[in-house]
Amino acid sequence: MKQIKNIAGPVLAAIVAVTAAGLFAVSGASAQSTYDLAKEEGKLTIYSDQTIETIQALSDGYKAKYPGIDVDFFRSDSTKVMQRFETESAAGRHSADVMMTVDRLVKTLVKKGLTQEYRSPQLTNYPEDLHVANGQYSNWGVSLTSFAYNTDLLSDADAPQDWEDLLDPKWKGKIGMQDPLSGGGAKMWVVTMYRELGAEKWEEFMTKLSRQDIIYGSYLPIREMLISGEITIQVAAYPDFTEPVRVEGAPVNWSTPRFMGFVGLTAFVSANAPHPNAAKLFIDFILSKEGQDIVGDRKLIPALADSRPGTYARLNNSRLVPNAVETLQGREEFFDKKLKGFFGKR
Secondary structure: OHHHHHHHHHHHHHHHHHHHHHHHHHHHHHHHHHHHHHHHHOEEEEEEOOOHHHHHHHHHHHHHHOOOOEEEEEEOOHHHHHHHHHHHHHHOOOOOOEEEEEHHHHHHHHHOOOEEOOOOHHHHHOOHHHOOOOOOOEEEEEEEOEEEEEOOOOOOOOOOOOHHHHHOHHHOOOEEEEOHHHOHHHHHHHHHHHHHHOHHHHHHHHHHHHOOOOEEEOHHHHHHHHHHOOOOEEEEEOHHHHHHHHHOOOOEEEOOOOEEEEEEEEEEEEOOOOOHHHHHHHHHHHHOHHHHHHHHHOOOOEOOHHHOOHHHHHHHHOEEEEOOHHHHOOOHHHHHHHHHHHHOOO
């Protein structure tokens, strides 16, 4: 028995070492295999509604990391990118490997079976709220909804900090907002607040907010009114729209309430990708720290918290929640009636 004990330790250690080495070898071989297959494919085609500068920066970073794979892209606005992708898919002409657009549009493609599941290993670095349950696409960036204020009229200390602060009577007649009756981001913000606050608190909040003598209009004119000081606060303002003009010297800033709804800036592998392995490597790249740093350098808000530049680091104080697209589906009539009741009396 004494001899067996002496042998057991070294034997067990050897077995563990061999097993671990095998696992690491398999893992490394798997990753290398994907790259080898992508090099055999030799090409990646991206369809995107991002700026040419952003796509070019990501393409250059991808090619530097994965030599031997050429990158081509088609860039236009969201509507034209969607039209081209769907038209080509219907005709059986499959050019796109990866598509980049907002989550609301991707969800329609998921229903049509035009995306494929791919769960990048990079997702382990992201919070659950940024994961997509069905794995059909990935959030590489976010566009958020908060509120902004004029810093000539308000100090940071005196500005509203959370949603309920907007209900203070002192802001009556000093708030501007994109017209929620016209749809768009303001309407989605109202619906997201419903999901987050619950029906009873939401009803109370929106009723009190609507009594603040809000000035309504299109988003950009309302932002211009904020910059000029015609209003003090802009509700349902986007930090990624406010921050660029702040950096350029406009007297504006934005708050970080306890939660903020986000539109996901997404990428997915096409169901009929001609170069699926190159596409998967691109998803891995854009979700990696290296790719996310490129996103941050382009003045966008990276999904990865560690890559958010400068002032966007304060977003770590807020919970980021997906916009409530599913809450709105099938209940448009309910919400339209509520919106008219809240904001229709002017």
